[in-house]
Amino acid sequence: MEKTKVFVLYTGGTIGMAPKHSTENDSPLVPQSWEQLQQYMPSIHPDGYFSKVRNIEFEYESFTELLDSSQLDITHWVQMAEAIESRYDDFDGFIIIHGTDTMAYTASGLSFIFQNLAKPVVLTGSQLPISHSRTDAIMNFSNAIHIAGAKAFGLQPIKEVTVCFNDTLLRGNRCTKASTNVFEGFVSPDYPPLAELEESIKIKTRNLLPEASGAFSINTKLNPNVIVLTLFPGFKVSHLQKLIDDDEIDGLIIKTYGSGNAPCTAEFIDCLQQAKRQGTTILFTTQSLQGGVKLGKYAASDVFRPIGVISGGDLTNEAALAKMMWVLGQNLQTKEVEIQLQSDLRGEVSS
Ligand code: ASP
Secondary structure, eight states, X not given: OOOEEEEEEEEESGGGEEESSTTOTTSOEEEOOHHHHHTTOGGGSTTSHHHHTTOEEEEEEEEEEEEXXXXXXXXXXXXXXXXXXXXXXXXXXXXXXXXXTTHHHHHHHHHHHEESOOSOEEEEOOSSOTTSTTOSHHHHHHHHHHHHTGGGGTOOOOOSEEEEETTEEEEGGGOEEOOSSSSOOEEOTXXXXXXXXXXXXXXXXXXXOOOOOSOOEEOOOOOOOEEEEEOOTTOOHHHHHHHHHHTOOSEEEEEXXXXXXXXXXXXXXXXXXXXXXXXXXXXXXXXXSSSOOOTTSSHHHHTTTTTTOEEOTTOOHHHHHHHHHHHHTTOOOHHHHHHHHHSOSSSOSOO
16 A cells, blocks of 8 residues: 555644643643653554554654643744645645644634645644543544545545544634533534544535645735624723724724624724724624624614625634734735635635
């Protein structure tokens, strides 16, 4: 069987964590080294199943500092993208082992950073550490190997940034962390799974992105001057006003109610108008898990259209943030920013 090469980047997360004090099970979980993690996965050893039977060659790299994913920022997205770019031609697929807390953000960020991705990039992690007697880590990691090393299993390669969790493969920029404790940690509320990994692996070919044309590259220009505001009853516009007066924000994402509704007070409208005049791009997303923004469905959203607010449609909040940072990073004219934000760039939004 022809050799398949899979690169694994270990960034941290529960999957490799253990209690800080080994004698106290309840002490806080902290990341452990790759060497400790891989002891629990004999199938990836050089004489294990994946290498011996499937002829998969693995290369591993760990972040110098292994992180709880709540500690990640966008410089880490760039670090991951560069690690993959530098090996892109030499490997058939890529796995990023990552904490679940910000996995959907990283998957979304990478989906925009990668241009013409034509190989699988799979993020995975787990709810229970790999050392736990009932861990979900081994299944999640094994499934990710099947997706990243598709060729070795006679499977169709899924050439996208995906999240592999609980026997399901989701598009990375469509999913969101939905649970801190059940094994179904992620959901993709507005887009169906790309594959189901039960007794057999069923790839949903018609849900996959079209083949990329053109050479692979990364575009890591991101604008960090983006803020996300969640509306709530009793929200004081004066707090937002202070931020707008400071004029340091290039992108404002507002998590509105339902299909894009927000308080229609003169104070709020004036504040958004001022932000627009100052050149801030404003995008409405929704706090609802499923469905999306439809500006104009209700009078309570229609009033924001003349201001030039952009509808996020059914973007997840993670994808909205990553898309805003990436589009604003491209130094485009205002009109082009609006077009890009409303276009489906990587399968992240329904048209
Ligand atoms: N706090 C952990 C992390 O995101 C949670 C996990 O991995 O499940 O790194």
